[in-house]
Amino acid sequence: MNKPFQFKEFSVNQDKCAMKIGTDSVILGAWTSIEHHPFSVLDIGAGTGVLSLMLAQRSHAENIEALEIDADAYEQCSENFESSPWADRLFCYHASLLEFVEEIEDKYNLIICNPPFYSEDYKTDNKARDIARFNDAMPFEHLLYAISHLLSDDGLFSVVIPYKEEDNFIALALKVGLYLNRSLHVKGNPDSTFKRSLLEFSFNEVEIETSELIIETTRHQYTKDYINLTKYFYLKM
Secondary structure (H helix, E strand, C coil): CCCCEEECCCEECCCCCCCCCCHHHHHHHHHCCCCCCCCEEEEECCCCCHHHHHHHHHCCCCEEEEEECCHHHHHHHHHHHHCCCCHHHEEEEECCHHHHHHHCCCCEEEEEECCCCCCCCCCCCCHHHHHHHCHHHCCHHHHHHHHHHHEEEEEEEEEEEEHHHHHHHHHHHHHCCCEEEEEEEEECCCCCCCCEEEEEEECCCCCCEEEEEECEEECCEECHHHHHHHCCCECCC
16 A cells, blocks of 8 residues: 655555656745745646645646546546645646647636656656656647647746756757746755756746756755755655
């Protein structure tokens, strides 16, 4: 029996999801800006639904929709939404991103995504995990094409990707008219290299805010910055 992952204000079942809750999602959900008071939010490739749930806790968005292609993950995401305190504001679609773009005419004030991004050439025996992990299921070009159609004029798009992919992703975003507004570079400890980039885009060119986050000083000794970012979610922070 897999126990649910318990946050301060909600819990998440993840036994049916190939990709479990990880640090990337929690940092992204906590870092993403809601200062523009989004009314509608879209979570692309929702998995367990953790990003949608974090934004339901943090914001007053009336309409938080999630998109998930994997049948088991979709079912789990829907169940996690239904058992949360914000069930009336959360909804999950079972569809591919490109199908969704063609069918939906709505625009979203905030779009958030923790995309599959292992581009190495190997596959495992677990097809669901492969779809969740390998970016051939959602290439960056497809993702950015969709964002350019689904994001409102004043909207923000927030994403986490490997640090080494950052320059490429920013260049691809520019091709569809999206400008980098903020970035956060994340590394595990002071001596390690940067592993992740959190990037926030809009249709407006502004002065870029760049910051860094170190997760631990030593093993299981979290930095003040990391605690301050995640303390409203993790039970032990």
